[in-house]
Amino acid sequence: xxxxxxxxxxxxxxxxxxxxxxxxxxxxxxxxxxxxxxxxxxxxxxxxxxxxxxxxxxxxxxxxxxxxxxxxxxxxxxxxxxxxxxxxxxxxxxxxxxxxxxxxxxxxxxx
Amino acid sequence: xxxxxxxxxxxxxxxxxxxxxxxxxxxxxxxxxxxxxxxxxxxxxxxxxxxxxxxxxxxxxxxxxxxxxxxxxxxxxxxxxxxxxxxxxxxxxxxxxxxxxxxxxxxxxxxxxxxx
Numbered sequence: 001x002x003x004x005x006x007x008x009x010x011x012x013x014x015x016x017x018x019x020x021x022x023x024x025x026x027x028x029x030x031x032x033x034x035x036x037x038x039x040x041x042x043x044x045x046x047x048x049x050x051x052x053x054x055x056x057x058x059x060x061x062x063x064x065x066x067x068x069x070x071x072x073x074x075x076x077x078x079x080x081x082x083x084x085x086x087x088x089x090x091x092x093x094x095x096x097x098x099x100x101x102x103x104x105x106x107x108x109x110x111x
Numbered sequence: 112x113x114x115x116x117x118x119x120x121x122x123x124x125x126x127x128x129x130x131x132x133x134x135x136x137x138x139x140x141x142x143x144x145x146x147x148x149x150x151x152x153x154x155x156x157x158x159x160x161x162x163x164x165x166x167x168x169x170x171x172x173x174x175x176x177x178x179x180x181x182x183x184x185x186x187x188x189x190x191x192x193x194x195x196x197x198x199x200x201x202x203x204x205x206x207x208x209x210x211x212x213x214x215x216x217x218x219x220x221x222x223x224x225x226x227x
Contacts, residue, residue, distance in 0.1 A: 043218025101153030
């Protein structure tokens with residue numbers, strides 16, 4: 001069964017600290033993996049896309065990694081800011097198939 | 112920037128009512144989607160459309176229908192609202208392949224529907 005599991009479910013960190021969010025998937029065949037950020041009261045917004053051949057990709061303070069062999073991805077946030085408080089959703093796309101969404105990780109950054 | 116607009120942020124309806132959720136996108140995207148989002152669950156696809164007057168069932172279409180009479184507008188219809196349809200409803204659009212390969216989903220800000 002195609003599944004995407006994210007951990008932790010929620011996380012609280014102090015402003016300025018780093019954190020890493022995890023995404024494990026069993027989707028096959030694999031096409032790509034996206035991370036979305038969803039602010040409270042808003043729709044999700046794409047942060048980055050990882051294709052099969054990519055291991056690491058950065059978008060400002062966000063760095064995504066992909067290990068296609070172990071079917072794991074991570075999203076690392078450096079020097080967190082209050083505005084990073086949001087839900088982060090991992091979405092895996094399978095060729096010729098629909099998207100599979102993770103349940104998300106809720107991040108709260110405290111001052 | 113792509114803008115996806117959902118007509119209502121909050122709706123409160125009674126059981127048995129017919130409910131219309133409207134979504135409009137302004138970037139000429141071929142594909143449009145309706146999802147519902149519930150705590151602890153991932154987004155679940157209700158219906159999608161890859162062309163005007165075309166519609167396809169998603170994972171949880173029961174109790175819902177859709178209409179796409181114009182390319183920019185995609186409506187979700189709850190024929191007879193029930194309490195288990197209380198949820199956040201998100202509309203999205205995208206270019207290209209319907210499953211979003213190579214093209215991100217652009218979401219509206221959601222409609223929080225409460226059925227009492």
